[in-house]
Amino acid sequence: MEWLILSKLKLIKSKVRESVKKALLEDGYKNDLSLKLKNFNKNKIISASVTTRQKGTLSGSSWFEESFKIIDKNAKIEWYVNEGSSFKKDSKIVRIKAKSEAILSGERTALNFLQLMSGIASKASKYSKVLKNSSIELLDTRKTLPNLRYEQKYSTSLGGAKNHRFGLFDAIMLKDNHLKVFGGVSKLKNLKYKNKGDFLEIEIEKLSQIKLALKAKPDILLLDNLSIIEIKKAINIIDNNCLIEISGIKNPDDLKKYRDLKIHYISLGDLTKNIESIDFSLNIL
Template sequence: MSGFTLGGFDLDVFVRETLAEDLGIGLPGGGHDVTSESVIPADARFSGVMDSRDAIAVAGLPIAEAFFRALDPGIELEMLVADGDEVEAGTDLMRLSGNARAMLTAERSALNTVQHLSGIATMVRTYVRMMDNPDCTLLDTRKTIPGLRMLEKYAVRMGGGSNHRMGLWDAAMIKDNHVLVAGDVGEAVRRAVEAGVQEIICEVDRIDQIEPALQAGATRLLLDNMDPQTLRIAVALVNGRVPTEASGGIDMNTIKAKAATGVDFVSVGRLTQSAPAADIGLDFTPV
């Protein structure tokens, strides 16, 4: 494998299950690449270059490497850039040479991964640049594709953003439906405090909810769908007692104004939910 490690993510399992899906392992007639096996001689060799047709922030190259090495352990592979690098259109990302069948079988899984993760990293880099505020941190959300959260949040970091909570387990986030059941913001926060939760993020969408949430023990306030003027008022009321986060209605047209209100964080769901895939190709030549 590539030597790539990521906490909470099993690269070997991901590669094995992704290739198994593409090869139809376990399905009637499945378990092989029928096109490559019928057209390409078993001993044929290819060399290839993976390149970006877009200007991108790169993410996912070590995972692509793992796909190729899983099918051809002896493949010769050279990384020309690193994850997190920002490259111009036309940049070569990786050179590889090895068994032609193995390279063709791994190609789609490798490209899908790099295209998707680089698309996320590129969008994040664009948002960070549009935000233009080193005192405010761009965060992702839990709006991720099921099964890909660790990789997508990794891509956010490669683009220059940071991660919000990883899931339902590492912080409480009290939202309107929790408040509806508890009765009010203060009671919802108190219940989380009494349960021993250390990090309690409380969503507020009205100014009058701020003090009850803080008095009850919230450790961070998510200021939801507030315009810049209201955000400034909210930040002044909080007065540094806990970190503040702006969320909702944030896009490339609004992020700079909202980040400039004094909030510590801005969270954007579309970073993982709606990032378009980067245009990355892989061209082979017989050896």
């Protein structure tokens, strides 16, 4: 059974269209008061281009395109930077040719997706480069914006990370609050699975919990906020009986301290929680 921790999200066009449609409706694109002025020709074909004021990694091109094509199905989009590729400051990113209605009403939605998703991909790329020559894989988390998890996890994968479980349904993960309800780690040795083959991950906050947790035969142990010295001790205690994931790292410089450890994964909530959007600008030509 393959767990999402080992995979990357694929582009699903129906999900893209559904997400963009919701965003356009939120913005009221069908009732754009500016386009209702009597002397405004909303069917006039115009062109526009998007440039960036900073470097980064591109993500969200399909969402960007759909923001215009839902309004004008004949809109033509020409990309100068490919999805997942890096770009420099002041780069020309894309050119659009469509009805004025589509460009003016779809502009904000298109840029919102592009700036958010590229910001996430750029941050993931920055972290991934730190682990370039390491066997450790970078993982995202479920610390995402409501209703934008697919977009955010898609973007982290473009930046070089892999996806942790997408939701509560694709792996069993017992964190500190679960353990409190169960009555402690010691109670897990009699754990009963509803479905054979379900992956099990257990969060560890103290070294004393490890041997007890291993009795539950987990696929992976998450060492949460342990010091490097504690992690090294944990590696010896675990002794290759399961995979090891660590968390609690705050920034790329901090990550450098962990890249030579004999662990498998590092999960980072920072990838999707603390978003630094890329500054894009759309201008009519």
